[in-house]
Each structure stands twice: as C-alpha cells, then as structure tokens.
Amino acid sequence: MVFENALEFAVKLDKNDPLSAFRNHFHFPDFHEQKVLYFTGNSLGLQPVKAKTYITEELEDWAKFGVEGHFHSRRPWFSYHEQLTEKVAKIVGAKPIEVVVTHSLTTNLHLLMVSFYRPSGRRTKILCEAKAFPSDQYALESQVKFHGLDPSLDLIEVAPREGEHLIREEDIISKIQELGDTLALVMIGGVNYYTGQLFDMKAITEAGHKVGAVVGFDLAHAAGNVNLSLHDWGVDFAAWCGYKYLNSSPGGVSGLFVHERHADSKNLPRFAGWWGHDKQTRFLMEPGFQPIKGAEGWQLSNAPVLGMAAHLAAIELFDEAGMERIGEKRNLLTAYLEFIIDDISSRNGNRVNFELITPRDKTKRGSQLSIMAKGQGKALFDALTASGVVADWREPNVIRVAPVPLYNSFEDCYWFGQLLEKAIQ
Ligand SMILES: Cc1ncc(COP(=O)(O)O)c(C=O)c1O
Numbered sequence: 417m418v419f420e421n422a423l424e425f426a427v428k429l430d431k432n433d434p435l436s437a438f439r440n441h442f443h444f445p446d447f448h449e450q451k452v453l454y455f456t457g458n459s460l461g462l463q464p465v466k467a468k469t470y471i472t473e474e475l476e477d478w479a480k481f482g483v484e485g486h487f488h489s490r491r492p493w494f495s496y497h498e499q500l501t502e503k504v505a506k507i508v509g510a511k512p513i514e515v516v517v518t519h520s521l522t523t524n525l526h527l528l529m530v531s532f533y534r535p536s537g538r539r540t541k542i543l544c545e546a547k548a549f550p551s552d553q554y555a556l557e558s559q560v561k562f563h564g565l566d567p568s569l570d571l572i573e574v575a576p577r578e579g580e581h582l583i584r585e586e587d588i589i590s591k592i593q594e595l596g597d598t599l600a601l602v603m604i605g606g607v608n609y610y611t612g613q614l615f616d617m618k619a620i621t622e623a624g625h626k627v628g629a630v631v632g633f634d635l636a637h638a639a640g641n642v643n644l645s646l647h648d649w650g651v652d653f654a655a656w657c658g659y660k661y662l663n664s665s666p667g668g669v670s671g672l673f674v675h676e677r678h679a680d681s682k683n684l685p686r687f688a689g690w691w692g693h694d695k696q697t698r699f700l701m702e703p704g705f706q707p708i709k710g711a712e713g714w715q716l717s718n719a720p721v722l723g724m725a726a727h728l729a730a731i732e733l734f735d736e737a738g739m740e741r742i743g744e745k746r747n748l749l750t751a752y753l754e755f756i757i758d759d760i761s762s763r764n765g766n767r768v769n770f771e772l773i774t775p776r777d778k779t780k781r782g783s784q785l786s787i788m789a790k791g792q793g794k795a796l797f798d799a800l801t802a803s804g805v806v807a808d809w810r811e812p813n814v815i816r817v818a819p820v821p822l823y824n825s826f827e828d829c830y831w832f833g834q835l836l837e838k839a840i841q
Contacts, residue, residue: 417762419755426830429752435737435745435821441465442823454827457820458637458784459808461663464731474725503731504671507739508635513679513710517671517727521636522551524655524672525785527714529559532630532653533601542563542601544592545583546575549609552634559659560793581773582613592623599629606638610810612774612784613641618649625650636660640734643743646673654685658727665726672711679710689716719725727823733822745821747778753819754785754824756833768796768840784818799839805832
C-alpha cells in the first residue's frame, strides 16, 4: 500500500479497519488539557471499560457471600483462574494444559527457572541477550548464584555487533552452537523492550534443543503484541505480564507456559504451594505435595480475584478480536506510523537527527517503534509529552512508541506525526 501523510488518508484507513470499534471498549486518559494520544500500551495498557463492572461484581459478591464466595459467587473464586486459561492459551499459541494465569512476571520467571535451570557437570551456562530488561538480568544473575556458580563465567550475553543496534539472530544461534554441552538454558526476551526487536523463537528453540539445552522466553513485550505459537515451536517455558499489551491493570496478574511434554514430570524440582497441589485432595490438608498436571502445578497461592477480574475483561476483547486480525492490523498500523516518522524525519533532517532502530522488517517486530533521538532527544520527548502525546523515554536516548491495534487508530498515527513535527520545530 502506498501511504500518505494526510488526515483524509488516515481516516480512510480507519474506516476500512475491521477492529476500529474496539477502541470504544477502552478508557483513554484525560488528565492532559488536550486530547491524549496514547502510545504506551507496551508499558501499561489502557483500562477496558468492562474491568470496572467485573471488579465491582467481585466486590459485591464478597460483600454478599463472604468466604462462601469461593463456591457461590457468580464466578466462583475457587476456580476463578480456570475461566482465563483457554483465552490466554489462544493468545500465546498454547494448549490449555500448558498455561496458567498466576503471580507476577519476575516471580514466575524465578519459579520456572527453579525447575528448568538445572546446572550439572559441564552444563552450567545460561545464554541471554545483552541489555535484557534489568529484572531479567537480576533474576538470571541470582539464579546462577543460587547454584553456587559465578555469573561472570556462567551468564553469557549476546550483544549487537559493533556499531549496530540489533542482535543478529545468526549470532545467537552460533553462540548456542559454540557453547554446546556447556549450555544449560537459553532465556531471552521474545521482543526486546528497548529496540522492539522480535526474535525467531522457533529457530532459537530448535538450536537450543539441538545442543541439549532448555529454552525459555520472557514474553513481557510479546504476549498480546505478536503472534505466538509456543506449543508448536516446542518452547520449554515462558512467562509474561498482564499489564502491558494485555491491558489487565497496573501490576496485574501474569501468566506462564510450560510445554505439554513437561506436564506429567514429577521429577522437576519446584518450589511448591498449596494452589499447585492436586485439586481433588487439596483440602484434605495432607502432607506430600502432588502437583496438578500441567502449568497449573506451578501455582503457589490462591487466585487474586480482583486482578483476575480486570484480566478477564481484557482478554475477552482479545478473544473477540482474535490474534490473527490483531496481527494484521498491527502490521499495517505500525507500518503507517513508521512511514509518518520517516516522512517527518526526511523533511526536518536539518533540524533533528533521529533514527528508527526497530527492525524495518514486519516479521521482526511487533507494535513498538523505538526512535533513537540523538542530540536533543530528551527535549524532543518532553515537547511531545507537553503536547499531549503519551509515549515513553528509555535511557540513554530512545523514545518508544507503540501503536496498539485494539485501541489505536490510523488517525492517532497521523496526529502523532503532526505533533512530532511541531515539537521538532
Ligand atoms: C522484559 C521485562 N521483564 C521483566 C519485567 C518485570 O516485570 P514485573 O515487575 O511485573 O515482574 C518487565 C517490566 O516491564 C519487562 O519489560
């Protein structure tokens, strides 16, 4: 499609957008004086209108039933998380037995690494991407130390080549091959939080398995953003958060994936809690942990129902829209914003120096575009913010903008361009 940086063109794209009505299912922040352009679904997704209803219903049922709400509320709390499983499984390309909504992201990464990072003999190393999100870095480092090993020897990072911003997948694969039987675990962010680069998780999983390593992904920036097939790719485990692209409330519940081939594994070490124990015998309160078959066996605690109510409201929208249609709109919407940014960059090249560091190839990215603004980057970001654009700034010099298919429009992208140009000038 030949794009135009023109309002009528953007409006026409919105008219042809089969998902345009989903925008009405979200609240847009109104704290600025002027209308807000929200491009931060990669940090905190917008509130689904229905979230309030669902949370209120749980508050009503708590008031009405007290403890009996575990079984008598309209969505019984005892099994609350189960109604989320199938919908979330569709979002990440998994079988229901492979998915559970529980805890928070970093907690889940630790719980999963307790089971899946099992250094022994020569096989002690973890491979990850350089400049992973700090929580991942701390989690990986502490896991290595937990086993009495030395992160400077056993935590191996793959970085972009000199002068480049993106990590070449061939460098990840060749590092996996080079580490061979010393590699215990590959743990990479499926979409990098800084550059927006989407990694080929299938190829990385295959390469890891070929040398006998376990392969897991942090999908914080991937779940609800890119099309995933965790089961078919053979990924061993993954975890994500609910509050970014999944729009499920600040610090909201997250999810985890454990491949079906590990569903029955009684030998995996794990940190156990009563909510992961066999449901039939959980209330017999007997000693001896018997994990539920599949991902549910990694649960520790009973479900935080209010957070899950927000999650339910959000994932119902994903279910209705479908990841296929979301993916189609994501590609077009992101390409349109990319075109707008390029257009403004080329017309104002003498005033500002910025570069899109996110891959140009739509199969190598999700919604997020990262603009590396050299020189006056922070001033540019501040001017954009003052004009009503909600984007975010990541040190040292990147403005991240994420046009989210469920609630951003092509017109949003057009106006972003207008405000960017004004901010430059
Ligand atoms: C890639 C990545 N990993 C981990 C985290 C930490 O998530 P949480 O604080 O929910 O554990 C984030 C948060 O933004 C993230 O982007």
